[in-house]
Amino acid sequence: MELTWTTSDSELKWPWLVVLLVVLVVALLAVWVRIWWRRHPPGASYVAHATRLVSLPRYRTLVQRRRLLGGFGSVAALVACVGGIVLGGRVQETQVMDRDEASRDIMLCLDASGSTAPWNVDVVQEFRDIVEGLEGERIGLTVWNNAAITKFPLTDDYDFVLDRLSEAELAFAGWSEIYPSEEFDDYTAGTWSEERQYQSSLVADGLVSCVQRFDRLDEDRGRALVLATDGEQRGRGVYNLDEAAEYAAEDGIVIHVVANPGEPDKEGDSDGLQAAADETGGTFAQLGTGGSAEDVVEEINELEAAKIERPPLVQTVDEPRTGQVLAGIGVGLLLLVWTVQGLIALAGRTNRGSTP
Amino acid sequence: MTAHLTRVKARLSIHAHRKARGLLEGEYAAIQVGRGIDFNDLREYVRGDDVKDIDWKASARTRMLLIRRYVAERKHTVVLAVSTGRSMAAMNDAQVSKRDLAVFVSGVMGYLAVRHGDLVALVYGDARRQHVRPPDNGELYLERLLGLVHDAITPEAPPSDLAAVLDYVARAIRRRTILVVVSDETSVSDQLAESLRRLTAQHEVLFLTIGDLDPTITAGAPRRLVDVDAGAEVPGWLRGDVRLQQEYAALVAGEESQLRRRLDQLGVVHERVEDTESAIAAVFRVLERQKHARRR
Secondary structure (H helix, E strand, O other): OOOOEEEEEEEEOOHHHHHHHHHHHHHHHHHHHHHHHOOOOOOOEEEOOHHHHHHOHHHHHHHHHHHHHHHHHHHHHHHHHHHHHHHHHOEEEEEEEOOOHHHEEEEEEEEOOHHHHHHHHHHHHHHHHHHHOOOOOEEEEEEEOOOEEEEEEEEOOHHHHHHHHHHHHHHHHOOOOOOOOHHHHHHHOOOOOHHHOOOEOOHHHHHHHHHHOOOOOOOOOEEEEEEEEOOOOEOOOOOOHHHHHHHHHHOOEEEEEEEOOOOOOOOOOHHHHHHHHHHOOOOEEEOOOOOOHHHHHHHHHHHHHOOOOOOOEEEEEEOOHHHHHHHHHHHHHHHHHHHHHHHHHHHHHHHHHHOO | OOOHHHHHHHHHHHHHHHOOOOOOOOOOOOOOEEEEEEEEEEEEOOOOOOHHHEOHHHHHHHOOOEEEEEEOOOOOEEEEEEEOOHHHHOEOOOOOEHHHHHHHHHHHHHHHHHHOOOEEEEEEEOOOOEEEEEEEOOHHHHHHHHHHHHHHOOOOOOOOOHHHHHHHHHHHOOOOOEEEEEEOOOOOOHHHHHHHHHHHHHOEEEEEEEOOOOOOOOOOOOOOEEEOOOOOEEOHHHOOOHHHHHHHHHHHHHHHHHHHHHHHHHOOEEEEEOOHHHHHHHHHHHHHHHHHHHHO
16 A cells, blocks of 8 residues: 655754754854953963064965865854754654545455346456556455355555456456356356356345455445446345345445346346445446446446545654754865865975975 | 072173173273273374373383373263063063063173163163163162063063154153163164164164064974964964965064164164073174274
């Protein structure tokens, strides 16, 4: 799951320490300047007519060099001090994470019976487009007939999801009444139990099975279930549709129904499906014979728009980089100045040695 | 009370032992030729000379009338004119302060005068104030004068102004004297030259200058140096730079030669006092030169 923290605000944790340190530095500077300006340093001897030095060209060179080095050194020391003070004050950033998008689970709950296979192709195709635009949501896929199997659990690994959806699309596209393709058989294997041949398309049981695929129920997440079916049920399952809807509503799962007409000669329980969608606050879409995938997209877009509002996550973290960089630059410059001074002194000494 | 004169005498006796010379007497030339006890030379009698002065024996030997001439027995006055501004409170070299050296060299001059039976006067001062002590004799008086010079030289004193001191001499000293100027001038300003020109007409001027500690050296020098005039410390990064030392040495040498040339032009006998060791030698050198200059 991708977390994006947005930095909103930076402030000091200990502003009083900054004030204290600034006062301290200023006081030390003042004391130093006082000592520096004092007329008579203790233990000093007097010399007269030293102002004659000023007229010497070498004096001017030395003063210029000194001014340059001293200026650089002072600036460096100040920068290092400021860096230290900033570090001492502990700059902190308030980061906010918007969790709205990142906290939804969508379970695709597809009827694997032959009658809905062509519609499933459309649903899966559109779902792939949806997945490409998602960020943070988890997608899962469950197919069912008279038994439910999980094709993939809830995940935000979208590459994987897309692979699986392609696989599903290929499989559902391979269905035919007379001679279903090997991919279709393989894909739906396990959803049809021969022992219970009088039971098929157990909508309510499939729905409950899909509901049970949701995990982390203790977390406050948005949960949606896209149920694609024709509603034609043969035989009876454990749950009926009302009970299944209730079951889903208990866990706060919103059921969006994408109903398709299925086989033309049979009547699906559209009303029951609509009731289930209504009970959980979901939507119901009836795809007519002329119903296209666009309707599915619309439904799912609606689903996407139904984000739930959650308070953003707020965290405060130390942001020591500014202080570190400042202090680093200051200390580096200071070291550079000292090195240059040392080199000059060394050069002067060797010069003296060569010309005694 | 510090015994300034005791130190002078101790030094002088060492010096006298080293060089077997009649140091303490007759070291400076009398100004006037006249009648006195000390015989000077003979000259031919001219009308108007006192008959008592005729040297009869010499006249008989040379068969011409000669009269004796005597060095005037008058007491001379030695005026010590000492610049006591704050620049004199600085160091002369790493060991000796300029103040001690000024007191010492004044003491040597004064002691020679006292031993000679002459009177010693003192004029000292700075840019703001000048003082005079009238001529008097005796070691005790000289000691007091040296104490005055010693106490006047402090780092808190006003700046030095030799021309002001010399102008004060011109105003305060009326009679003809031997004027010993002790200062630390590095050059002769026009104003100073004018003062000296006026004084040389009236006095025998001996000019003694004291040098300065080189502020650029570090070896053997005090760790921290304060410019007594500017009141600011000589920064450490100025000291120990070889090229600066060379340039400073050249500057000082140039200034000194210019000072010598200028004083020569003015006809002022002068000498640089380097340290206490060579101070006595410098004093005698200046006296020697003064003698020759006068006879020329």
